[in-house]
Amino acid sequence: xxxxxxxxxxxxxxxxxxxxxxxxxxxxxxxxxxxxxxxxxxxxxxxxxxxxxxxxxxxxxxxxxxxxxxxxxxxxxxxxxxxxxxxxxxxxxxxxxxxxxxxxxxxxxxxxxxxxxxxxxxxxxxxxxxxxxxxxxxxxxxxxxxxxxxxxxxxxxxxxxxxxxxxxxxxxxxxxxxxxxxxxxxxxxxxxxxxxxxxxxxxxxxxxxxxxxxxxxxxxxxxxxxxxxxxxxxxxxxxxxxxxxxxx
Amino acid sequence: xxxxxxxxxxxxxxxxxxxxxxxxxxxxxxxxxxxxxxxxxxxxxxxxxxxxxxxxxxxxxxxxxxxxxxxxxxxxxxxxxxxxxxxxxxxxxxxxxxxxxxxxxxxxxxxxxxxxxxxxxxxxxxxxxxxxxxxxxxxxxxxxxxxxxxxxxxxxxxxxxxxxxxxxxxxxxxxxxxxxxxxxxxxxxxxxxxxxxxxxxxxxxxxxxxxxxxxxxxxxxxxxxxxxxxxxxxxxxxxxxxxxxxxxxxxxxxxxxxxxxxxxxxxxxxxxxxxxxxxxxxxxxxxxxxxxxxxxxxxxxxxxxxxxxxxxxxxxxxxxxxxxxxxxxxxxxxxxxxxxxxxxxxxxxxxxxxxxxxx
Numbered sequence: 044x045x046x047x048x049x050x051x052x053x054x055x056x057x058x059x060x061x062x063x064x065x066x067x068x069x070x071x072x073x074x075x076x077x078x079x080x081x082x083x084x085x086x087x088x089x090x091x092x093x094x095x096x097x098x099x100x101x102x103x104x105x106x107x108x109x110x111x112x113x114x115x116x117x118x119x120x121x122x123x124x125x126x127x128x129x130x131x132x133x134x135x136x137x138x139x140x141x142x143x144x145x146x147x148x149x150x151x152x153x154x155x156x157x158x159x160x161x162x163x164x165x166x167x168x169x170x171x172x173x174x175x176x177x178x179x180x181x182x183x184x185x186x187x188x189x190x191x192x193x194x195x196x197x198x199x200x201x202x203x204x205x206x207x208x209x210x211x212x213x214x215x216x217x218x219x220x221x222x223x224x225x226x227x228x229x230x231x232x233x234x235x236x237x238x239x240x241x242x243x244x245x246x247x248x249x250x251x252x253x254x255x256x257x258x259x260x261x262x263x264x265x266x267x268x269x270x271x272x273x274x275x276x277x278x279x280x281x282x283x284x285x286x287x288x289x290x291x
Numbered sequence: 292x293x294x295x296x297x298x299x300x301x302x303x304x305x306x307x308x309x310x311x312x313x314x315x316x317x318x319x320x321x322x323x324x325x326x327x328x329x330x331x332x333x334x335x336x337x338x339x340x341x342x343x344x345x346x347x348x349x350x351x352x353x354x355x356x357x358x359x360x361x362x363x364x365x366x367x368x369x370x371x372x373x374x375x376x377x378x379x380x381x382x383x384x385x386x387x388x389x390x391x392x393x394x395x396x397x398x399x400x401x402x403x404x405x406x407x408x409x410x411x412x413x414x415x416x417x418x419x420x421x422x423x424x425x426x427x428x429x430x431x432x433x434x435x436x437x438x439x440x441x442x443x444x445x446x447x448x449x450x451x452x453x454x455x456x457x458x459x460x461x462x463x464x465x466x467x468x469x470x471x472x473x474x475x476x477x478x479x480x481x482x483x484x485x486x487x488x489x490x491x492x493x494x495x496x497x498x499x500x501x502x503x504x505x506x507x508x509x510x511x512x513x514x515x516x517x518x519x520x521x522x523x524x525x526x527x528x529x530x531x532x533x534x535x536x537x538x539x540x541x542x543x544x545x546x547x548x549x550x551x552x553x554x555x556x557x558x559x560x561x562x563x564x565x566x567x568x569x570x571x572x573x574x575x576x577x578x579x580x581x582x583x584x585x586x587x588x589x590x591x592x593x594x595x596x597x598x599x600x601x602x603x604x605x606x607x608x609x610x611x612x613x614x615x616x617x618x619x620x621x622x623x624x625x626x627x628x629x630x631x632x633x634x635x636x637x638x639x640x641x642x643x644x645x646x647x648x649x650x
Contacts, residue, residue: 136547136549136550140568149564150555184648
């Protein structure tokens with residue numbers, strides 16, 4: 044397959060923070076509709092990797108192609124790519140001065156220039172889908188963490204993205220709220236959207252991932268389909284990592 | 292093993308409520324606190340009643356100055372000179388024009404935040420200063436009143452209002468410029484401007500505006516004295532506003548910028564829709580503090596020959612038929628300043644509460 048056939052293609056991507064080499068020759072090709080989970084210890088470059096995909100981080104070497112468009116430093120290209128890539132953050136990053144509904148309307152009305160009434164209709168549909176339509180007129184700080192993260196997911200869906208990136212979406216949640224967010228993500232996965240998720244929720248990885256990737260020290264160490272990945276790890280580093288996170 | 296049942300909430304015991312409890316808890320809780328309470332009461336007792344006597348009960352409110360018999364304040368001086376305190380040398384027949392501006396301003400201040408349509412808000416914000424300017428200065432069929440005749444409280448408010456309104460957008464741009472790490476030249480210019488202005492007293496800037504600025508213009512051009520003062524004050528205030536807003540900008544988490552970028556919003560869309568509304572909201576107390584300082588600082592325009600309310604009081608005190616009324620004049624000015632500054636601070640609280648969304 045050539046790079047044009049992939050939804051996401053990263054070739055030999057290298058990134059430095061000053062002199063610190065954070066991403067080392069990262070190669071990653073993801074097909075349309077594929078679900079990929081990335082895990083690894085903190086500081087391994089997994090968040091940086093997915094943040095490069097919508098240009099929240101710049102990279103110095105290598106090539107990234109998103110749905111047929113090369114990611115270059117050009118305002119129009121970056122905007123075009125961001126209009127196809129939704130990103131869900133660890134700390135939700137909802138806009139606290141706007142109601143839930145207004146949070147969802149921003150991108151459709153200002154970036155995609157949709158008429159307001161149409162945008163409201165779409166927004167309410169997605170709020171319905173994440174089971175939170177009754178909270179549309181509340182402010183983010185009046186909601187629980189799990190509800191806020193579901194709003195954040197709906198906010199991404201409103202731009203009708205081809206790709207969804209999840210950056211540790213459940214790490215900041217109380218244990219009781221993790222499952223309500225994961226349920227929404229599983230539903231999304233079933234609908235066939237292309238998805239990259241940085242997470243340590245191994246149950247989620249087993250359930251929805253087509254592929255699990257293990258990163259350490261800025262490089263991809265091992266990748267495999269989930270059952271092999273967890274039951275039959277090859278590298279010592281991954282064995283140690285799995286032991287650490289599964290031992291309690 | 293043990294399992295416990297859920298319990299109902301009970302009312303608090305009555306010994307932790309009531310007036311006596313409050314007094315004991317807050318005013319007489321310890322011996323030092325009791326002493327401080329008594330001292331405070333004594334201080335209030337010795338200062339407030341004489342002040343009230345002088346200002347109200349023993350005061351003279353009407354008649355001529357030859358008829359004054361009471362020992363208190365002789366407010367007849369203020370009543371006699373009231374128009375000059377308010378309008379300076381503005382022609383008496385035209386006082387309705389500044390009055391109308393005052394009414395428009397009050398309506399503006401109270402109703403603008405309540406408007407829901409951004410378009411109407413924007414248009415009225417553009418229209419408001421134009422209407423006020425034409426009403427006060429004249430033109431479009433209204434008799435023209437030169438700025439040398441403007442004075443009194445009218446001038447004080449005008450200078451403060453122009454300083455506040457004009458410095459605000461400039462301050463925002465300066466703050467954003469100072470934050471723009473990817474544009475080093477812009478950043479350096481903004482930092483240079485802000486630090487220069489903040490390192491110089493307002494009086495110096497006013498002197499420069501009135502004495503030095505005209506040197507740069509060729510002889511034929513007469514540059515209005517008030518306009519020069521307004522430019523100086525606006526630049527001065529903009530530097531302070533910029534620093535206040537920069538503080539607000541720094542308090543906005545990085546995630547807000549990232550979320551706005553990742554949704555595809557442009558720099559200016561992100562700033563106007565997401566970052567600035569939040570940054571300005573947390574800056575309200577400091578912004579208003581800075582506006583209050585400016586309101587009081589406007590009185591410095593008297594040193595370049597403009598007659599604000601304080602200058603008018605000093606001037607009327609040298610009126611030979613009204614000598615010896617300084618105290619009444621300055622107390623009156625004090626009250627006026629206090630009323631305005633206190634109102635601004637209350638207004639800021641109202642605005643703060645209106646935009647509060649954390650609960």
